[in-house]
Amino acid sequence: MFEQHLAVLPVLLPLIAAPLVVLINKPRAAWLLSTLFVGACVYISFGLVSATMDGGALRYALGGWEPPWGIEMRVDSANAFVLLTVSVIATLVLLFAKESIASEVAHKQLPLFYSAYLLCLAGLSGILITGDAFNLFVFLEISSLATYTLVSLAADRRCLTAAFRYLVMGTIGATFILIGVGMLYMKTGTLNMLDLAERIQAVESHRTINTGLAFIMVGVSIKLALFPLHMWLPAAYSFAPSAVTAFLAGTATKVAIYVMLRFVFTIFGAGYVFEQMNMEIIVLVLALAGIFQCSFVATTQSNIKTLLAYSSVAQVGYIILGVSLVSLTGLTASLLHIFNHALMKAALFMAVGAVFYRMGSVQIIAFQGLGRRMPWTMSAFTIAGLSIIGVPLTVGFISKWYLVTAALEQGNWLVAFLVLVASLFAVVYIGKVIEAAYFKEPSEDADATKIKEVPVSMLIPMWLLVLANIYFGIDTSLTVSAATAGAEALLNGSSLVGGVQ
Amino acid sequence: MTVLIDLILLAMLVITAFRIIYIKDLFSVVMLFGIYSFLCAALFVTLDAVDVAFTEASVGAGISTVLMLSTIAITGRKEKLSLHSHTFATLIVLLTGGALIYGTFDMPLFGLADNPVHEHVAPRYIETSPTEIGLPNMVTSVLASYRGFDTFGETVVVFAAAIGVFSLLGVRGKPTELLAQEQGLTQHKVLRVVAKISIPLIILFALYVQFHGDFGPGGGFQAGVIAAAAFILYALTFSLRKAVGVVSPRFVKYLAPVGVLLYASVGLVSMLNGANFLDYNVLAADPVDGQHYGIIIIELGVGITVFSVMLGIFYAFAGQVEKANVQ
Amino acid sequence: MSLIFEHFNHWVVVILMMIGLYIVITANNLVKKVVGLNIFQSAVFLMYITMGKVVGGTAPILAEGVTQYSNPLPHVLILTAIVVGVATTAVGLSLVLRIKSAYGTIEENEFQNKEDVI
Numbered sequence: 001m002f003e004q005h006l007a008v009l010p011v012l013l014p015l016i017a018a019p020l021v022v023l024i025n026k027p028r029a030a031w032l033l034s035t036l037f038v039g040a041c042v043y044i045s046f047g048l049v050s051a052t053m054d055g056g057a058l059r060y061a062l063g064g065w066e067p068p069w070g071i072e073m074r075v076d077s078a079n080a081f082v083l084l085t086v087s088v089i090a091t092l093v094l095l096f097a098k099e100s101i102a103s104e105v106a107h108k109q110l111p112l113f114y115s116a117y118l119l120c121l122a123g124l125s126g127i128l129i130t131g132d133a134f135n136l137f138v139f140l141e142i143s144s145l146a147t148y149t150l151v152s153l154a155a156d157r158r159c160l161t162a163a164f165r166y167l168v169m170g171t172i173g174a175t176f177i178l179i180g181v182g183m184l185y186m187k188t189g190t191l192n193m194l195d196l197a198e199r200i201q202a203v204e205s206h207r208t209i210n211t212g213l214a215f216i217m218v219g220v221s222i223k224l225a226l227f228p229l230h231m232w233l234p235a236a237y238s239f240a241p242s243a244v245t246a247f248l249a250g251t252a253t254k255v256a257i258y259v260m261l262r263f264v265f266t267i268f269g270a271g272y273v274f275e276q277m278n279m280e281i282i283v284l285v286l287a288l289a290g291i292f293q294c295s296f297v298a299t300t301q302s303n304i305k306t307l308l309a310y311s312s313v314a315q316v317g318y319i320i321l322g323v324s325l326v327s328l329t330g331l332t333a334s335l336l337h338i339f340n341h342a343l344m345k346a347a348l349f350m351a352v353g354a355v356f357y358r359m360g361s362v363q364i365i366a367f368q369g370l371g372r373r374m375p376w377t378m379s380a381f382t383i384a385g386l387s388i389i390g391v392p393l394t395v396g397f398i399s400k401w402y403l404v405t406a407a408l409e410q411g412n413w414l415v416a417f418l419v420l421v422a423s424l425f426a427v428v429y430i431g432k433v434i435e436a437a438y439f440k441e442p443s444e445d446a447d448a449t450k451i452k453e454v455p456v457s458m459l460i461p462m463w464l465l466v467l468a469n470i471y472f473g474i475d476t477s478l479t480v481s482a483a484t485a486g487a488e489a490l491l492n493g494s495s496l497v498g499g500v501q
Numbered sequence: 502m503t504v505l506i507d508l509i510l511l512a513m514l515v516i517t518a519f520r521i522i523y524i525k526d527l528f529s530v531v532m533l534f535g536i537y538s539f540l541c542a543a544l545f546v547t548l549d550a551v552d553v554a555f556t557e558a559s560v561g562a563g564i565s566t567v568l569m570l571s572t573i574a575i576t577g578r579k580e581k582l583s584l585h586s587h588t589f590a591t592l593i594v595l596l597t598g599g600a601l602i603y604g605t606f607d608m609p610l611f612g613l614a615d616n617p618v619h620e621h622v623a624p625r626y627i628e629t630s631p632t633e634i635g636l637p638n639m640v641t642s643v644l645a646s647y648r649g650f651d652t653f654g655e656t657v658v659v660f661a662a663a664i665g666v667f668s669l670l671g672v673r674g675k676p677t678e679l680l681a682q683e684q685g686l687t688q689h690k691v692l693r694v695v696a697k698i699s700i701p702l703i704i705l706f707a708l709y710v711q712f713h714g715d716f717g718p719g720g721g722f723q724a725g726v727i728a729a730a731a732f733i734l735y736a737l738t739f740s741l742r743k744a745v746g747v748v749s750p751r752f753v754k755y756l757a758p759v760g761v762l763l764y765a766s767v768g769l770v771s772m773l774n775g776a777n778f779l780d781y782n783v784l785a786a787d788p789v790d791g792q793h794y795g796i797i798i799i800e801l802g803v804g805i806t807v808f809s810v811m812l813g814i815f816y817a818f819a820g821q822v823e824k825a826n827v828q
Numbered sequence: 829m830s831l832i833f834e835h836f837n838h839w840v841v842v843i844l845m846m847i848g849l850y851i852v853i854t855a856n857n858l859v860k861k862v863v864g865l866n867i868f869q870s871a872v873f874l875m876y877i878t879m880g881k882v883v884g885g886t887a888p889i890l891a892e893g894v895t896q897y898s899n900p901l902p903h904v905l906i907l908t909a910i911v912v913g914v915a916t917t918a919v920g921l922s923l924v925l926r927i928k929s930a931y932g933t934i935e936e937n938e939f940q941n942k943e944d945v946i
Contacts (some may be wrong), residue, residue, distance in 0.1 A: 019758030064780030189621030211604025612883030
């Protein structure tokens with residue numbers, strides 16, 4: 001029975017846990033229940049990854065109605081891989097959140113916080129596994145509403161304006177997607193993704209489809225914070241509670257990127273989007289512009305959360321860059337970086353959250369001298385930071401390696417060169433923090449006696465991520481084979497498949 | 502004739518929306534928005550979408566407008582001069598509009614029976630749902646059964662909104678005694694008498710909409726909103742304190758998740774019976790009966806959640822208004 | 829002429845979307861921004877409902893002697909979307925209320941001045 005429902009459980013479990021948490025209304029019990037349910041999602045995602053590794057797909061017809069009349073969940077190796085990333089990060093952040101959130105959010109609001117967290121996860125999982133374009137919109141809105149709530153729960157009043165701006169941008173983005181899906185529906189009469197893919201091919205005149213594609217791409221680009229539509233992200237990441245930032249940085253933009261991949265490769269087909277519409281040039285330019293502009297802005301920040309937020313936008317650029325190369329290696333690099341970047345950024349934001357837990361500030365001045373006072377936290381920051389830069393033996397290196405290989409495969413020396421140059425910015429902004437932590441004396445107003453390492457329950461998830469950063473930087477067999485399988489699944493759904501192999 | 506009504510309504514919509522751009526008085530803006538929603542609802546009726554019209558009228562012209570009014574009661578009714586660059590906005594809007602107009606030239610023409618949307622997927626809903634599901638209202642069949650998972654998601658969206666509002670504004674606690682007496686339109690005798698008569702009728706109507714949605718327009722969502730509206734009317738005419746005495750905010754907060762769980766439990770029962778989530782066929786010996794049971798229960802779940810969330814959100818907003826009046 | 833007539837609904841929808849979007853971008857007051865979002869979304873709802881209409885059809889509720897029904901699927905989708913819209917509105921307005929109590933204003937340029945640059 002368990003096997004039969006495997007493909008729907010990742011969204012069902014958190015959806016059922018969210019109302020239960022509100023009914024329980026006790027912070028500790030709420031946390032425990034959430035962790036159990038989310039942990040179960042990790043187990044299920046592993047099951048899904050191994051079940052789809054051979055290139056097959058699991059399909060699950062909701063309500064027993066076969067598609068396209070009913071809604072189906074459809075899991076292949078591409079979304080199973082992203083799903084695994086999301087659920088692993090969600091679990092680790094929950095472990096971290098127990099102490100971190102308790103210090104940032106009012107006690108009686110904690111059950112509501114956990115409920116919103118579960119809803120957000122349910123929404124993200126739903127977006128990942130659904131095989132229906134409109135159902136995707138519904139889950140997008142569940143996760144978005146929960147995210148606005150999560151962002152607005154911090155104590156700093158600026159989180160409110162950040163959340164409001166995010167709400168406005170997010171709603172415009174989602175509505176654009178709704179317009180696009182409407183146009184596809186208008187021309188094909190269906191909402192099921194595979195059915196759409198088939199019927200779009202048969203549409204003769206393309207104006208409405210083109211417009212639909214444009215609206216979906218712009219809407220998704222807002223959600224995934226593609227330059228220059230990223231302006232909501234730095235504020236939201238900077239002022240959200242620490243654990244929320246760690247969670248969002250590892251999951252939300254990644255899921256939006258997956259949505260773009262799904263629409264481009266499975267629904268429209270790479271041949272249509274890239275060969276006929278030449279989208280890859282626009283996307284490539286925007287990705288590169290985003291990498292350079294946001295990496296540069298990151299070097300000028302003194303708020304470390306903002307710094308890392310801009311770095312995240314730049315890293316999104318790398319992922320999109322891989323997509324714009326339209327090849328198996330490029331797509332593998334993208335999927336790999338979705339996973340790897342989640343590992344790095346979640347670890348970094350956890351470390352910053354740990355500093356906030358002790359220092360009450362995330363300004364660079366608060367980091368001064370922390371190398372000695374919070375050795376575990378700062379060494380975690382350092383290793384994850386090296387991973388962002390792309391130093392060998394970390395996952396960051398693996399991502400860049402595949403990205404550069406993909407560029408060189410097409411003889412695109414310029415792109416390969418630019419990717420490497422952009423890494424220098426990361427050296428600057430990560431180096432800045434490390435320098436403050438290890439080579440500067442603590443600022444005078446900091447009360448040195450109070451500052452000590454954070455509780456073990458915060459260090460464990462942080463270090464699990466750091467160790468994963470190293471482990472998957474050395475033994476790449478697991479991640480690379482999963483990412484390659486995912487890339488193949490995406491390309492197989494598109495008309496380009498012949499040209500690639 | 503309908504075409505003429507259609508054209509007139511569309512023209513009125515554009516005029517209303519256009520006015521909103523330039524009006525700085527927020528009270529007028531919100532009122533015009535209410536009108537806009539109502540015109541939309543009327544237009545939906547002419548376009549045969551009676552269920553949607555029902556919802557738009559109760560939500561857009563009803564709940565949304567009430568929430569906006571409570572908000573401007575606190576934040577003030579004047580918009581100050583905007584410093585935004587209008588050239589930038591115009592550029593974005595023209596670009597978007599241009600793309601859309603480009604897209605429309607290829608769109609299937611309005612109202613033709615052989616448009617793609619009418620030829621694929623939908624025919625099954627129209628032709629076989631009355632026998633497969635056993636309900637005359639095809640919208641209810643699609644909503645509750647074929648696309649029942651969307652509706653489950655929709656219920657969760659409502660629940661998520663409640664989580665957001667409760668965590669931002671708090672679940673309203675005990676009302677301050679002094680203020681509770683000033684609250685409401687208690688001095689208007691006519692209003693009180695009319696409200697007294699109409700509130701039971703509204704609740705009765707809500708129950709009718711809840712359980713008659715299978716046959717005519719309506720269903721759990723509309724019923725929940727209407728039932729909540731009855732209590733909101735009670736709070737507005739007799740005072741918030743009395744309304745809170747009848748249905749307390751805490752009760753509402755705990756009722757909201759119950760509806761979601763009720764919906765999910767139907768799906769879980771299907772699973773226990775060896776079928777997929779939300780497959781109602783296995784709920785009874787005869788699949789059509791099973792569909793009927795399933796739909797009644799999930800509509801009830803939707804109704805419970807929507808009722809409690811709408812009322813809870815109103816309480817939270819009204820609590821803020823009260824707090825602002827104290828200060 | 830027939831072209832104008834048969835696309836009239838679509839074009840009005842486009843105009844409404846543009847007005848909504850324009851209000852969202854230019855409004856200085858956050859409540860008005862929310863109103864703009866609602867107008868924008870309602871226009872999309874109208875687009876969906878328009879495509880579901882069959883001229884000469886009736887509402888999709890089984891009735892005797894009727895052969896042509898309008899398409900129920902867009903109606904179902906838009907029911908869901910309306911609910912999503914009101915949920916967003918409620919959360920948005922709650923944020924507006926909190927911004928008012930935290931900053932004392934909901935005019936965008938005024939609270940931006942009070943914010944430290946990030």
